[in-house]
Amino acid sequence: MRLLFTCMGTSDPVRGYHDGPMLHIIRHYRPEVICVFLSGEAAALDGCGARLDTVLSHVQNNWGGYAPELRVVRTQIEDPSDMDAVGAPITEAVAALTAEFPDGEVLLNLSSGTPQMKIALAFLAADLRRSMRGIQVKNFERASGTTERTNAPDYSVADELECNEDEAPDAPNRCSEPELMHMQRQRAKEQLLTLLDVRDYSAIYTMKNLPNQLKALIGHLDARDQMQSEAARNYAQNLKLPFSLYPVRTSAPRSDYAEVSEAYLVLLNRSHRQQYEEMILRLNPLVVRLELQLMKTVLAGKNLRLEDVIDRPYSRRPRFVPDMLANKLPEVYQSVCTYFGAPLRESDVSMEVCYRILEHLPDVPVDAMPVLKSCNLLNESCRNSLAHQLTAVTAEQITAACGMQPAQLLNQVGKLIASIYPECDPALFTIYKRCGDYIKSKIL
Template sequence: MQTLISCVGDTDPIRNFYDGPLLHIARGIRPEKIVIVHSERSQEKHDNIVQALNSIPDYYPEIVTDKRTIKNTDIFLFDKMFEVLSKIIQEYARSEEEIILNLTSATPQIISAMFSINRISGLNVRAYQVATPSNTSNEGIKHNNQQDIQQLIESNKDNRKDYNNRLIEDKAEKFQQLLVRKTFLDLIREYDYEGAVQVISGNDLMLSKKKKGKLHHELDNLIKSIKTQNLLPEVENSEFDVSQRTILNAYLLISLQAKRELNTEVLIRVKNFAEFIVEMYLDKNYNGLIVRYDGKPYLNIEGFEDVVLKLRYSLKKAGNELNTDRYLSLPLYAEIIRIIQPDSSLLKLIDKVNGVNTFRNQVAHGFKSINMKNSRVKDLAETCWMLLLIVNDVDEKWRSYFEDKNKVFKEMVGY
């Protein structure tokens, strides 16, 4: 028995009047059984997938949904996907005669895991990639996920006898190299540098030993900085002072997490980032207003009596009391700035961060899930950049730091 094992991507089941990868493999190979491995995100389109598969003329496959559902937070993790998909494929391979894998649907990490399993499993496995109808990138072509499935099926140009078969079997060494290279570039495009290193570690990128070593070195240095919060190499070699380098590095890591849609990390970090900015600003412009004990900032009540008096009054109006024995945090910093510079751009930015502080605490301390419609996480990286400009005269080039890095990595593999 031939069994197709496939995850589900945004291009499934039909996109731009043509088969998505899953539907096209089923149409071309006609396996007796199709095992669909869903992520939480793709479950909602299951009925559409089944209807599309059943629309193939004179074809009646057994369609099975695997009992394991991949979490949305895991679909971007190569190691996790390799572990999960290996178990699934091995289980079906014990009872099925021949396994077919879909190498085109879903995230680059899932595709990379499928590809790796195919190359090293030693099982009776065949794998297929599906070219786009135009044999070019899908970039810019809208998804059809919200359209009526019956209309999509009726307008599907592949749903005929003389359709153009776009299957490419993973069996040639050159294709293997090209697929590794494509997967590497997809991971780089998604800023998944660790996944990119894992892909090239055991595979051929058609590079000389020297070039591959240099690529490894560049990626390893970048990954180490991201994992440990060490200064990124370009930041460490900049002419900024220690505090400016620290906060610039913090901004870059927050911007990277925002690009990767690691929204919980962004939400948790942004408050600390804003506090660091305010402390730098006050140290420079109101020297002595903040004093530190055991590394924590406190309000200096000596020499700033007028600020303290106005702060007590402001807090009392809001039903709160000023406790000078407590170390300072962002909400209190906002009140201090409101007193000394009520019309400053700094205050407006702090208020933006404080606007998500309650939700941030629920996420950080109560493990609350993020509702993207309510959290305003997407705006926080931009807010961090504006905060950074207040204390650090940084060039605009730093905003595109990771895009520029990606460009270098692409050039290193000849893209």
């Protein structure tokens, strides 16, 4: 079904013995439903001369059985030159029409009404999320028009229809469908900025007409956010940026810092998007790795290796074997047993077990324990329920659980990473924002 949404201006319905834009679109597109939007002035003109009813009767009697449904939206808009006054009512009226006919093809008349009405309809036509076609109609004089307008006191719609030259079989079709490329580009830019602010890189990457360098950078950020490190580096290898995507301090020892830092960046993005459930689930394995790294440093001062206390500490699933801890650090083992109130059992390494071991080890950095405690409290409060059901978590719940807002907690985790790994350059922690600012500078 084809639907026409149109305002009625002072060239409608017929002016100078030629179709006005509204009637010309009806003539050449034959919509089944015609929705006419009237300002207060236009409604008064139509009421005085019954113009729309006269046009509908003429069409039904002279256009080979064509009988469209006419709908009229009468408003009390006093000043149709006020963008704020016309924008919302027009948008709402179009939305109501599309909601009633969700599968209909909507035509928007871009040539009738005040300039502000035309702008509002042009924005709707340029909206890439909607299936609408903007139609413009050129004046038959190929200029602004010199004939008497339809709001003149002596205007007669019946006389104009009777002598309408566009009724002739060979009358030209003055309709066209502008591409509205500038407005579409502006809408696309606004959409990109919105997606960039929420860091939805997957959605941005699917957008058309992105410059190659920006598309590669977006691809890099998307892959990196998905922890696809190889793909991220492939995207990055040909990028020429005024900053490093992987800032790191030189002369640093080899470690698991690259994986830890990338996992931390993912947490920052999840917090930025308020995806707190995923943030909490991903926080646990990261904190365990930080705890093990801290443990490694402290044990080195006792001439012990991490693998003397933790089985397979550098694997994907390190194991806690009680006998190993009891053999190398009996006092620590006893303290941890006392806390749990029972002999310890072999298990996968957990955040809490690591925290309790560190709690009873000497020389653990003073600043490390408070943030680990907060992470442990959050884990105890939220993670178990999240692991077994779809549970929404709010920032307020996180604050109540650990005493810090999500951003504050992650900021403390970032400081802990920087203190543990000498190769850490804190500039890395703002890399997504820096890339976002760079992208904005290239499209604004």
